[in-house]
Amino acid sequence: MALITLSGYPASGKSSRALQIKRYLQEKLAQDPLLSHLSVVLLSDHSLSIPRDVYNDGRSEKPARAALFAALQRQMGANTILIVDALNYIKGFRYQMYCAAREHKLRVCTVYVVTQEDQCREWNNTRSKENKYSDSTLENLFLRYEEPSSMVRWDSPLFTVPWTDQEIPGAQIWETITVGTIKPPNTGTRAVAKAPTDALLTLEKTTLSVVSAIMAEQAQSQGGSGGPTALFLSASFKTQIILxxxxxxxSELQRCKRQFVAVHKKAITLGTVEKGQVDWDEEGVAERFVTYLEENLKT
Incomplete structure:
Protein backbone atom coordinates (compact mmCIF):
# COMPACT_ATOMS: atom_id res chain seq x y z
CA MET A 1 0.00 0.00 0.00
CA ALA A 2 2.66 2.51 1.04
CA LEU A 3 6.31 3.09 1.89
CA ILE A 4 7.33 5.66 4.50
CA THR A 5 11.07 6.36 4.53
CA LEU A 6 12.64 8.02 7.54
CA SER A 7 15.89 9.90 7.14
CA GLY A 8 18.07 12.00 9.43
CA TYR A 9 21.35 12.21 11.27
CA PRO A 10 22.43 9.22 13.36
CA ALA A 11 21.05 9.46 16.93
CA SER A 12 18.59 12.15 15.78
CA GLY A 13 15.49 10.50 17.25
CA LYS A 14 14.30 8.72 14.09
CA SER A 15 13.28 5.59 15.96
CA SER A 16 11.09 7.59 18.34
CA ARG A 17 9.44 9.31 15.37
CA ALA A 18 8.97 5.95 13.62
CA LEU A 19 7.14 4.59 16.67
CA GLN A 20 4.98 7.72 16.79
CA ILE A 21 4.04 7.24 13.14
CA LYS A 22 3.34 3.56 13.64
CA ARG A 23 1.05 4.20 16.63
CA TYR A 24 -0.80 6.96 14.78
CA LEU A 25 -1.40 4.79 11.71
CA GLN A 26 -2.51 1.81 13.78
CA GLU A 27 -5.04 4.01 15.56
CA LYS A 28 -6.37 5.26 12.23
CA LEU A 29 -6.73 1.71 10.93
CA ALA A 30 -8.53 0.60 14.10
CA GLN A 31 -11.12 3.33 13.61
CA ASP A 32 -12.31 1.92 10.28
CA PRO A 33 -13.43 -1.76 10.07
CA LEU A 34 -13.03 -1.59 6.29
CA LEU A 35 -9.27 -1.17 6.80
CA SER A 36 -8.83 -4.15 9.11
CA HIS A 37 -6.97 -6.06 6.39
CA LEU A 38 -4.15 -3.50 6.41
CA SER A 39 -1.10 -3.75 8.66
CA VAL A 40 1.71 -1.41 9.70
CA VAL A 41 5.22 -2.89 9.61
CA LEU A 42 8.25 -1.13 11.11
CA LEU A 43 11.56 -2.17 9.59
CA SER A 44 14.80 -1.00 11.17
CA ASP A 45 18.43 -1.86 11.80
CA HIS A 46 17.34 -3.06 15.24
CA SER A 47 14.64 -5.39 13.90
CA LEU A 48 17.20 -6.87 11.48
CA SER A 49 19.89 -7.14 14.19
CA ILE A 50 22.24 -4.85 12.26
CA PRO A 51 24.81 -3.49 14.77
CA ARG A 52 25.90 0.13 14.87
CA ASP A 53 29.51 -0.75 14.18
CA VAL A 54 28.75 -1.74 10.56
CA TYR A 55 28.87 1.99 9.82
CA ASN A 56 32.51 2.10 10.97
CA ASP A 57 33.61 0.62 7.65
CA GLY A 58 32.19 0.99 4.14
CA ARG A 59 32.93 -2.65 3.39
CA SER A 60 30.67 -3.84 6.20
CA GLU A 61 28.06 -1.15 5.61
CA LYS A 62 27.33 -2.23 2.06
CA PRO A 63 26.08 -5.79 2.90
CA ALA A 64 24.09 -4.36 5.82
CA ARG A 65 22.36 -1.94 3.46
CA ALA A 66 21.72 -4.83 1.05
CA ALA A 67 20.13 -6.85 3.87
CA LEU A 68 17.86 -3.91 4.69
CA PHE A 69 16.82 -3.53 1.05
CA ALA A 70 16.11 -7.27 0.69
CA ALA A 71 13.94 -7.22 3.81
CA LEU A 72 12.16 -4.14 2.50
CA GLN A 73 11.29 -5.89 -0.76
CA ARG A 74 9.95 -8.92 1.11
CA GLN A 75 7.65 -6.76 3.22
CA MET A 76 6.25 -4.62 0.41
CA GLY A 77 2.67 -5.43 -0.47
CA ALA A 78 -0.76 -4.06 -1.29
CA ASN A 79 -1.95 -4.54 2.31
CA THR A 80 1.13 -3.24 4.11
CA ILE A 81 2.15 0.22 5.27
CA LEU A 82 5.91 -0.15 5.56
CA ILE A 83 7.95 2.24 7.70
CA VAL A 84 11.71 2.08 7.14
CA ASP A 85 13.58 3.41 10.15
CA ALA A 86 17.26 3.51 9.18
CA LEU A 87 19.88 6.16 8.44
CA ASN A 88 18.87 6.30 4.75
CA TYR A 89 21.45 9.05 4.42
CA ILE A 90 22.51 8.21 0.85
CA LYS A 91 20.23 9.72 -1.78
CA GLY A 92 21.06 6.88 -4.18
CA PHE A 93 19.73 4.34 -1.67
CA ARG A 94 16.57 6.38 -1.13
CA TYR A 95 16.11 6.42 -4.90
CA GLN A 96 16.56 2.63 -4.99
CA MET A 97 13.82 2.21 -2.38
CA TYR A 98 11.61 4.64 -4.30
CA CYS A 99 11.98 2.59 -7.49
CA ALA A 100 11.16 -0.62 -5.62
CA ALA A 101 8.02 1.02 -4.23
CA ARG A 102 6.95 2.07 -7.72
CA GLU A 103 7.47 -1.49 -8.96
CA HIS A 104 5.03 -2.64 -6.27
CA LYS A 105 2.65 0.26 -7.04
CA LEU A 106 2.94 1.74 -3.56
CA ARG A 107 2.41 5.31 -2.44
CA VAL A 108 5.52 6.89 -0.96
CA CYS A 109 6.61 9.68 1.33
CA THR A 110 9.76 10.70 3.23
CA VAL A 111 9.95 11.92 6.82
CA TYR A 112 13.05 14.03 7.48
CA VAL A 113 13.90 14.17 11.18
CA VAL A 114 15.88 17.36 11.67
CA THR A 115 18.14 17.51 14.72
CA GLN A 116 21.19 19.63 15.49
CA GLU A 117 24.53 17.86 15.51
CA ASP A 118 25.23 18.79 19.15
CA GLN A 119 21.90 17.28 20.20
CA CYS A 120 22.72 14.08 18.28
CA ARG A 121 26.08 13.87 20.05
CA GLU A 122 24.39 14.30 23.42
CA TRP A 123 21.77 11.65 22.74
CA ASN A 124 24.37 9.26 21.32
CA ASN A 125 26.43 9.54 24.53
CA THR A 126 23.44 8.50 26.65
CA ARG A 127 22.98 5.24 24.75
CA SER A 128 24.17 1.81 25.80
CA LYS A 129 27.40 0.59 24.30
CA GLU A 130 25.72 -1.73 21.74
CA ASN A 131 23.36 1.02 20.54
CA LYS A 132 25.95 3.76 20.40
CA TYR A 133 27.90 5.04 17.41
CA SER A 134 31.60 5.61 17.94
CA ASP A 135 32.59 9.27 18.01
CA SER A 136 34.57 9.00 14.78
CA THR A 137 31.75 7.19 12.99
CA LEU A 138 29.20 9.73 14.16
CA GLU A 139 31.27 12.63 12.83
CA ASN A 140 31.92 10.82 9.57
CA LEU A 141 28.20 10.18 9.06
CA PHE A 142 27.45 13.86 9.69
CA LEU A 143 29.80 14.77 6.84
CA ARG A 144 28.47 12.12 4.47
CA TYR A 145 24.79 12.80 5.08
CA GLU A 146 22.84 13.76 1.93
CA GLU A 147 19.84 15.81 2.96
CA PRO A 148 16.42 14.94 1.45
CA SER A 149 14.88 17.52 -0.87
CA SER A 150 11.26 18.06 -1.86
CA MET A 151 12.57 19.09 -5.29
CA VAL A 152 13.46 15.49 -6.25
CA ARG A 153 10.80 12.90 -6.91
CA TRP A 154 12.25 10.13 -4.74
CA ASP A 155 12.15 12.28 -1.58
CA SER A 156 8.71 13.78 -2.12
CA PRO A 157 6.22 14.22 -0.61
CA LEU A 158 8.68 15.32 2.10
CA PHE A 159 7.62 15.96 5.70
CA THR A 160 10.18 17.77 7.85
CA VAL A 161 9.94 17.12 11.59
CA PRO A 162 12.20 19.28 13.83
CA TRP A 163 13.47 17.58 16.97
CA THR A 164 11.75 20.26 19.09
CA ASP A 165 8.26 19.30 17.81
CA GLN A 166 6.27 17.06 20.10
CA GLU A 167 3.93 15.75 17.42
CA ILE A 168 4.32 14.31 13.94
CA PRO A 169 2.33 15.49 10.88
CA GLY A 170 0.17 12.38 11.17
CA ALA A 171 -2.86 13.69 9.27
CA GLN A 172 -0.74 14.73 6.27
CA ILE A 173 1.14 11.43 6.23
CA TRP A 174 -2.14 9.51 6.43
CA GLU A 175 -3.64 11.46 3.53
CA THR A 176 -0.52 10.90 1.42
CA ILE A 177 -0.42 7.12 1.90
CA THR A 178 -4.16 6.60 1.45
CA VAL A 179 -5.24 8.97 -1.32
CA GLY A 180 -1.95 10.18 -2.76
CA THR A 181 -0.82 9.51 -6.32
CA ILE A 182 0.50 6.07 -7.20
CA LYS A 183 3.24 6.53 -9.75
CA PRO A 184 3.75 3.84 -12.42
CA PRO A 185 6.99 1.82 -12.51
CA ASN A 186 9.97 3.38 -14.27
CA THR A 187 10.35 2.14 -17.83
CA GLY A 188 14.02 1.46 -17.15
CA THR A 189 13.27 -0.77 -14.16
CA ARG A 190 10.16 -2.47 -15.45
CA ALA A 191 10.42 -6.21 -15.85
CA VAL A 192 10.98 -7.12 -19.50
CA ALA A 193 9.00 -9.95 -21.06
CA LYS A 194 11.34 -12.61 -22.37
CA ALA A 195 10.71 -14.69 -25.47
CA PRO A 196 10.58 -18.50 -25.25
CA THR A 197 13.75 -20.45 -26.00
CA ASP A 198 12.48 -21.67 -29.39
CA ALA A 199 11.33 -18.21 -30.55
CA LEU A 200 14.26 -17.71 -32.95
CA LEU A 201 13.66 -21.07 -34.63
CA THR A 202 9.94 -20.32 -34.94
CA LEU A 203 10.73 -16.89 -36.39
CA GLU A 204 12.98 -18.34 -39.13
CA LYS A 205 10.72 -21.27 -40.01
CA THR A 206 7.48 -19.26 -40.08
CA THR A 207 8.79 -16.39 -42.20
CA LEU A 208 10.29 -18.89 -44.64
CA SER A 209 6.94 -20.71 -44.81
CA VAL A 210 5.15 -17.44 -45.62
CA VAL A 211 7.62 -16.60 -48.40
CA SER A 212 7.33 -20.13 -49.85
CA ALA A 213 3.51 -20.03 -49.66
CA ILE A 214 3.40 -16.68 -51.52
CA MET A 215 5.69 -17.94 -54.29
CA ALA A 216 3.68 -21.16 -54.60
CA GLU A 217 0.39 -19.26 -54.77
CA GLN A 218 1.74 -16.95 -57.50
CA ALA A 219 3.08 -19.86 -59.51
CA GLN A 220 -0.26 -21.66 -59.30
CA SER A 221 -2.19 -18.58 -60.42
CA GLN A 222 0.46 -17.73 -63.02
CA GLY A 223 1.31 -14.34 -61.51
CA GLY A 224 -2.14 -13.55 -60.17
CA SER A 225 -3.85 -10.21 -60.08
CA GLY A 226 -3.14 -9.14 -56.52
CA GLY A 227 -5.76 -8.72 -53.84
CA PRO A 228 -6.53 -11.00 -50.89
CA THR A 229 -4.74 -14.34 -51.05
CA ALA A 230 -5.06 -17.28 -48.64
CA LEU A 231 -1.74 -18.78 -47.59
CA PHE A 232 -1.75 -22.32 -46.20
CA LEU A 233 1.29 -22.52 -43.95
CA SER A 234 0.45 -25.90 -42.49
CA ALA A 235 -2.36 -28.41 -42.34
CA SER A 236 -3.85 -26.67 -39.32
CA PHE A 237 -3.08 -23.02 -39.94
CA LYS A 238 -3.58 -20.49 -42.73
CA THR A 239 -3.45 -16.72 -43.00
CA GLN A 240 -4.48 -14.15 -45.57
CA ILE A 241 -2.39 -11.45 -47.25
CA ILE A 242 -3.26 -8.64 -49.67
CA LEU A 243 -0.67 -8.81 -52.45
CA SER A 251 14.22 -11.12 -54.01
CA GLU A 252 11.61 -8.64 -52.71
CA LEU A 253 10.24 -11.22 -50.30
CA GLN A 254 13.70 -12.24 -49.10
CA ARG A 255 14.64 -8.61 -48.51
CA CYS A 256 11.53 -8.04 -46.40
CA LYS A 257 12.14 -11.32 -44.57
CA ARG A 258 15.71 -10.33 -43.66
CA GLN A 259 14.55 -6.95 -42.34
CA PHE A 260 11.69 -8.45 -40.34
CA VAL A 261 13.86 -11.18 -38.84
CA ALA A 262 16.65 -8.74 -37.93
CA VAL A 263 14.28 -6.51 -35.95
CA HIS A 264 12.66 -9.41 -34.11
CA LYS A 265 15.96 -11.11 -33.36
CA LYS A 266 16.86 -8.08 -31.26
CA ALA A 267 13.54 -8.33 -29.42
CA ILE A 268 14.17 -12.01 -28.73
CA THR A 269 17.71 -11.39 -27.48
CA LEU A 270 17.07 -8.28 -25.37
CA GLY A 271 13.43 -8.80 -24.44
CA THR A 272 10.41 -7.10 -25.94
CA VAL A 273 9.30 -3.64 -24.84
CA GLU A 274 5.97 -3.86 -26.64
CA LYS A 275 2.85 -3.32 -24.56
CA GLY A 276 1.02 -6.50 -23.64
CA GLN A 277 2.00 -10.08 -24.29
CA VAL A 278 3.77 -10.76 -27.59
CA ASP A 279 2.96 -14.10 -29.23
CA TRP A 280 6.05 -15.93 -30.42
CA ASP A 281 4.17 -18.97 -31.74
CA GLU A 282 3.76 -19.71 -35.46
CA GLU A 283 0.41 -17.93 -35.77
CA GLY A 284 1.55 -14.77 -34.00
CA VAL A 285 4.77 -14.51 -36.04
CA ALA A 286 2.93 -15.18 -39.31
CA GLU A 287 0.32 -12.52 -38.65
CA ARG A 288 2.96 -9.89 -37.86
CA PHE A 289 5.07 -10.85 -40.87
CA VAL A 290 2.08 -10.68 -43.20
CA THR A 291 1.23 -7.21 -41.87
CA TYR A 292 4.85 -6.18 -42.40
CA LEU A 293 4.78 -7.44 -46.02
CA GLU A 294 1.54 -5.62 -46.81
CA GLU A 295 3.09 -2.37 -45.55
CA ASN A 296 6.46 -2.76 -47.28
CA LEU A 297 5.86 -4.49 -50.63
CA LYS A 298 5.61 -2.09 -53.55
CA THR A 299 2.07 -1.66 -54.78
Whole structure:
Protein backbone atom coordinates (compact mmCIF):
# COMPACT_ATOMS: atom_id res chain seq x y z
CA MET A 1 0.00 0.00 0.00
CA ALA A 2 2.66 2.51 1.04
CA LEU A 3 6.31 3.09 1.89
CA ILE A 4 7.33 5.66 4.50
CA THR A 5 11.07 6.36 4.53
CA LEU A 6 12.64 8.02 7.54
CA SER A 7 15.89 9.90 7.14
CA GLY A 8 18.07 12.00 9.43
CA TYR A 9 21.35 12.21 11.27
CA PRO A 10 22.43 9.22 13.36
CA ALA A 11 21.05 9.46 16.93
CA SER A 12 18.59 12.15 15.78
CA GLY A 13 15.49 10.50 17.25
CA LYS A 14 14.30 8.72 14.09
CA SER A 15 13.28 5.59 15.96
CA SER A 16 11.09 7.59 18.34
CA ARG A 17 9.44 9.31 15.37
CA ALA A 18 8.97 5.95 13.62
CA LEU A 19 7.14 4.59 16.67
CA GLN A 20 4.98 7.72 16.79
CA ILE A 21 4.04 7.24 13.14
CA LYS A 22 3.34 3.56 13.64
CA ARG A 23 1.05 4.20 16.63
CA TYR A 24 -0.80 6.96 14.78
CA LEU A 25 -1.40 4.79 11.71
CA GLN A 26 -2.51 1.81 13.78
CA GLU A 27 -5.04 4.01 15.56
CA LYS A 28 -6.37 5.26 12.23
CA LEU A 29 -6.73 1.71 10.93
CA ALA A 30 -8.53 0.60 14.10
CA GLN A 31 -11.12 3.33 13.61
CA ASP A 32 -12.31 1.92 10.28
CA PRO A 33 -13.43 -1.76 10.07
CA LEU A 34 -13.03 -1.59 6.29
CA LEU A 35 -9.27 -1.17 6.80
CA SER A 36 -8.83 -4.15 9.11
CA HIS A 37 -6.97 -6.06 6.39
CA LEU A 38 -4.15 -3.50 6.41
CA SER A 39 -1.10 -3.75 8.66
CA VAL A 40 1.71 -1.41 9.70
CA VAL A 41 5.22 -2.89 9.61
CA LEU A 42 8.25 -1.13 11.11
CA LEU A 43 11.56 -2.17 9.59
CA SER A 44 14.80 -1.00 11.17
CA ASP A 45 18.43 -1.86 11.80
CA HIS A 46 17.34 -3.06 15.24
CA SER A 47 14.64 -5.39 13.90
CA LEU A 48 17.20 -6.87 11.48
CA SER A 49 19.89 -7.14 14.19
CA ILE A 50 22.24 -4.85 12.26
CA PRO A 51 24.81 -3.49 14.77
CA ARG A 52 25.90 0.13 14.87
CA ASP A 53 29.51 -0.75 14.18
CA VAL A 54 28.75 -1.74 10.56
CA TYR A 55 28.87 1.99 9.82
CA ASN A 56 32.51 2.10 10.97
CA ASP A 57 33.61 0.62 7.65
CA GLY A 58 32.19 0.99 4.14
CA ARG A 59 32.93 -2.65 3.39
CA SER A 60 30.67 -3.84 6.20
CA GLU A 61 28.06 -1.15 5.61
CA LYS A 62 27.33 -2.23 2.06
CA PRO A 63 26.08 -5.79 2.90
CA ALA A 64 24.09 -4.36 5.82
CA ARG A 65 22.36 -1.94 3.46
CA ALA A 66 21.72 -4.83 1.05
CA ALA A 67 20.13 -6.85 3.87
CA LEU A 68 17.86 -3.91 4.69
CA PHE A 69 16.82 -3.53 1.05
CA ALA A 70 16.11 -7.27 0.69
CA ALA A 71 13.94 -7.22 3.81
CA LEU A 72 12.16 -4.14 2.50
CA GLN A 73 11.29 -5.89 -0.76
CA ARG A 74 9.95 -8.92 1.11
CA GLN A 75 7.65 -6.76 3.22
CA MET A 76 6.25 -4.62 0.41
CA GLY A 77 2.67 -5.43 -0.47
CA ALA A 78 -0.76 -4.06 -1.29
CA ASN A 79 -1.95 -4.54 2.31
CA THR A 80 1.13 -3.24 4.11
CA ILE A 81 2.15 0.22 5.27
CA LEU A 82 5.91 -0.15 5.56
CA ILE A 83 7.95 2.24 7.70
CA VAL A 84 11.71 2.08 7.14
CA ASP A 85 13.58 3.41 10.15
CA ALA A 86 17.26 3.51 9.18
CA LEU A 87 19.88 6.16 8.44
CA ASN A 88 18.87 6.30 4.75
CA TYR A 89 21.45 9.05 4.42
CA ILE A 90 22.51 8.21 0.85
CA LYS A 91 20.23 9.72 -1.78
CA GLY A 92 21.06 6.88 -4.18
CA PHE A 93 19.73 4.34 -1.67
CA ARG A 94 16.57 6.38 -1.13
CA TYR A 95 16.11 6.42 -4.90
CA GLN A 96 16.56 2.63 -4.99
CA MET A 97 13.82 2.21 -2.38
CA TYR A 98 11.61 4.64 -4.30
CA CYS A 99 11.98 2.59 -7.49
CA ALA A 100 11.16 -0.62 -5.62
CA ALA A 101 8.02 1.02 -4.23
CA ARG A 102 6.95 2.07 -7.72
CA GLU A 103 7.47 -1.49 -8.96
CA HIS A 104 5.03 -2.64 -6.27
CA LYS A 105 2.65 0.26 -7.04
CA LEU A 106 2.94 1.74 -3.56
CA ARG A 107 2.41 5.31 -2.44
CA VAL A 108 5.52 6.89 -0.96
CA CYS A 109 6.61 9.68 1.33
CA THR A 110 9.76 10.70 3.23
CA VAL A 111 9.95 11.92 6.82
CA TYR A 112 13.05 14.03 7.48
CA VAL A 113 13.90 14.17 11.18
CA VAL A 114 15.88 17.36 11.67
CA THR A 115 18.14 17.51 14.72
CA GLN A 116 21.19 19.63 15.49
CA GLU A 117 24.53 17.86 15.51
CA ASP A 118 25.23 18.79 19.15
CA GLN A 119 21.90 17.28 20.20
CA CYS A 120 22.72 14.08 18.28
CA ARG A 121 26.08 13.87 20.05
CA GLU A 122 24.39 14.30 23.42
CA TRP A 123 21.77 11.65 22.74
CA ASN A 124 24.37 9.26 21.32
CA ASN A 125 26.43 9.54 24.53
CA THR A 126 23.44 8.50 26.65
CA ARG A 127 22.98 5.24 24.75
CA SER A 128 24.17 1.81 25.80
CA LYS A 129 27.40 0.59 24.30
CA GLU A 130 25.72 -1.73 21.74
CA ASN A 131 23.36 1.02 20.54
CA LYS A 132 25.95 3.76 20.40
CA TYR A 133 27.90 5.04 17.41
CA SER A 134 31.60 5.61 17.94
CA ASP A 135 32.59 9.27 18.01
CA SER A 136 34.57 9.00 14.78
CA THR A 137 31.75 7.19 12.99
CA LEU A 138 29.20 9.73 14.16
CA GLU A 139 31.27 12.63 12.83
CA ASN A 140 31.92 10.82 9.57
CA LEU A 141 28.20 10.18 9.06
CA PHE A 142 27.45 13.86 9.69
CA LEU A 143 29.80 14.77 6.84
CA ARG A 144 28.47 12.12 4.47
CA TYR A 145 24.79 12.80 5.08
CA GLU A 146 22.84 13.76 1.93
CA GLU A 147 19.84 15.81 2.96
CA PRO A 148 16.42 14.94 1.45
CA SER A 149 14.88 17.52 -0.87
CA SER A 150 11.26 18.06 -1.86
CA MET A 151 12.57 19.09 -5.29
CA VAL A 152 13.46 15.49 -6.25
CA ARG A 153 10.80 12.90 -6.91
CA TRP A 154 12.25 10.13 -4.74
CA ASP A 155 12.15 12.28 -1.58
CA SER A 156 8.71 13.78 -2.12
CA PRO A 157 6.22 14.22 -0.61
CA LEU A 158 8.68 15.32 2.10
CA PHE A 159 7.62 15.96 5.70
CA THR A 160 10.18 17.77 7.85
CA VAL A 161 9.94 17.12 11.59
CA PRO A 162 12.20 19.28 13.83
CA TRP A 163 13.47 17.58 16.97
CA THR A 164 11.75 20.26 19.09
CA ASP A 165 8.26 19.30 17.81
CA GLN A 166 6.27 17.06 20.10
CA GLU A 167 3.93 15.75 17.42
CA ILE A 168 4.32 14.31 13.94
CA PRO A 169 2.33 15.49 10.88
CA GLY A 170 0.17 12.38 11.17
CA ALA A 171 -2.86 13.69 9.27
CA GLN A 172 -0.74 14.73 6.27
CA ILE A 173 1.14 11.43 6.23
CA TRP A 174 -2.14 9.51 6.43
CA GLU A 175 -3.64 11.46 3.53
CA THR A 176 -0.52 10.90 1.42
CA ILE A 177 -0.42 7.12 1.90
CA THR A 178 -4.16 6.60 1.45
CA VAL A 179 -5.24 8.97 -1.32
CA GLY A 180 -1.95 10.18 -2.76
CA THR A 181 -0.82 9.51 -6.32
CA ILE A 182 0.50 6.07 -7.20
CA LYS A 183 3.24 6.53 -9.75
CA PRO A 184 3.75 3.84 -12.42
CA PRO A 185 6.99 1.82 -12.51
CA ASN A 186 9.97 3.38 -14.27
CA THR A 187 10.35 2.14 -17.83
CA GLY A 188 14.02 1.46 -17.15
CA THR A 189 13.27 -0.77 -14.16
CA ARG A 190 10.16 -2.47 -15.45
CA ALA A 191 10.42 -6.21 -15.85
CA VAL A 192 10.98 -7.12 -19.50
CA ALA A 193 9.00 -9.95 -21.06
CA LYS A 194 11.34 -12.61 -22.37
CA ALA A 195 10.71 -14.69 -25.47
CA PRO A 196 10.58 -18.50 -25.25
CA THR A 197 13.75 -20.45 -26.00
CA ASP A 198 12.48 -21.67 -29.39
CA ALA A 199 11.33 -18.21 -30.55
CA LEU A 200 14.26 -17.71 -32.95
CA LEU A 201 13.66 -21.07 -34.63
CA THR A 202 9.94 -20.32 -34.94
CA LEU A 203 10.73 -16.89 -36.39
CA GLU A 204 12.98 -18.34 -39.13
CA LYS A 205 10.72 -21.27 -40.01
CA THR A 206 7.48 -19.26 -40.08
CA THR A 207 8.79 -16.39 -42.20
CA LEU A 208 10.29 -18.89 -44.64
CA SER A 209 6.94 -20.71 -44.81
CA VAL A 210 5.15 -17.44 -45.62
CA VAL A 211 7.62 -16.60 -48.40
CA SER A 212 7.33 -20.13 -49.85
CA ALA A 213 3.51 -20.03 -49.66
CA ILE A 214 3.40 -16.68 -51.52
CA MET A 215 5.69 -17.94 -54.29
CA ALA A 216 3.68 -21.16 -54.60
CA GLU A 217 0.39 -19.26 -54.77
CA GLN A 218 1.74 -16.95 -57.50
CA ALA A 219 3.08 -19.86 -59.51
CA GLN A 220 -0.26 -21.66 -59.30
CA SER A 221 -2.19 -18.58 -60.42
CA GLN A 222 0.46 -17.73 -63.02
CA GLY A 223 1.31 -14.34 -61.51
CA GLY A 224 -2.14 -13.55 -60.17
CA SER A 225 -3.85 -10.21 -60.08
CA GLY A 226 -3.14 -9.14 -56.52
CA GLY A 227 -5.76 -8.72 -53.84
CA PRO A 228 -6.53 -11.00 -50.89
CA THR A 229 -4.74 -14.34 -51.05
CA ALA A 230 -5.06 -17.28 -48.64
CA LEU A 231 -1.74 -18.78 -47.59
CA PHE A 232 -1.75 -22.32 -46.20
CA LEU A 233 1.29 -22.52 -43.95
CA SER A 234 0.45 -25.90 -42.49
CA ALA A 235 -2.36 -28.41 -42.34
CA SER A 236 -3.85 -26.67 -39.32
CA PHE A 237 -3.08 -23.02 -39.94
CA LYS A 238 -3.58 -20.49 -42.73
CA THR A 239 -3.45 -16.72 -43.00
CA GLN A 240 -4.48 -14.15 -45.57
CA ILE A 241 -2.39 -11.45 -47.25
CA ILE A 242 -3.26 -8.64 -49.67
CA LEU A 243 -0.67 -8.81 -52.45
CA UNK A 244 0.18 -6.02 -54.93
CA UNK A 245 -1.39 -6.12 -58.39
CA UNK A 246 1.94 -7.09 -59.95
CA UNK A 247 3.77 -10.36 -59.22
CA UNK A 248 6.11 -10.18 -56.21
CA UNK A 249 9.62 -11.40 -56.85
CA UNK A 250 11.54 -13.76 -54.59
CA SER A 251 14.22 -11.12 -54.01
CA GLU A 252 11.61 -8.64 -52.71
CA LEU A 253 10.24 -11.22 -50.30
CA GLN A 254 13.70 -12.24 -49.10
CA ARG A 255 14.64 -8.61 -48.51
CA CYS A 256 11.53 -8.04 -46.40
CA LYS A 257 12.14 -11.32 -44.57
CA ARG A 258 15.71 -10.33 -43.66
CA GLN A 259 14.55 -6.95 -42.34
CA PHE A 260 11.69 -8.45 -40.34
CA VAL A 261 13.86 -11.18 -38.84
CA ALA A 262 16.65 -8.74 -37.93
CA VAL A 263 14.28 -6.51 -35.95
CA HIS A 264 12.66 -9.41 -34.11
CA LYS A 265 15.96 -11.11 -33.36
CA LYS A 266 16.86 -8.08 -31.26
CA ALA A 267 13.54 -8.33 -29.42
CA ILE A 268 14.17 -12.01 -28.73
CA THR A 269 17.71 -11.39 -27.48
CA LEU A 270 17.07 -8.28 -25.37
CA GLY A 271 13.43 -8.80 -24.44
CA THR A 272 10.41 -7.10 -25.94
CA VAL A 273 9.30 -3.64 -24.84
CA GLU A 274 5.97 -3.86 -26.64
CA LYS A 275 2.85 -3.32 -24.56
CA GLY A 276 1.02 -6.50 -23.64
CA GLN A 277 2.00 -10.08 -24.29
CA VAL A 278 3.77 -10.76 -27.59
CA ASP A 279 2.96 -14.10 -29.23
CA TRP A 280 6.05 -15.93 -30.42
CA ASP A 281 4.17 -18.97 -31.74
CA GLU A 282 3.76 -19.71 -35.46
CA GLU A 283 0.41 -17.93 -35.77
CA GLY A 284 1.55 -14.77 -34.00
CA VAL A 285 4.77 -14.51 -36.04
CA ALA A 286 2.93 -15.18 -39.31
CA GLU A 287 0.32 -12.52 -38.65
CA ARG A 288 2.96 -9.89 -37.86
CA PHE A 289 5.07 -10.85 -40.87
CA VAL A 290 2.08 -10.68 -43.20
CA THR A 291 1.23 -7.21 -41.87
CA TYR A 292 4.85 -6.18 -42.40
CA LEU A 293 4.78 -7.44 -46.02
CA GLU A 294 1.54 -5.62 -46.81
CA GLU A 295 3.09 -2.37 -45.55
CA ASN A 296 6.46 -2.76 -47.28
CA LEU A 297 5.86 -4.49 -50.63
CA LYS A 298 5.61 -2.09 -53.55
CA THR A 299 2.07 -1.66 -54.78
Missing amino acids: PLHPVTL
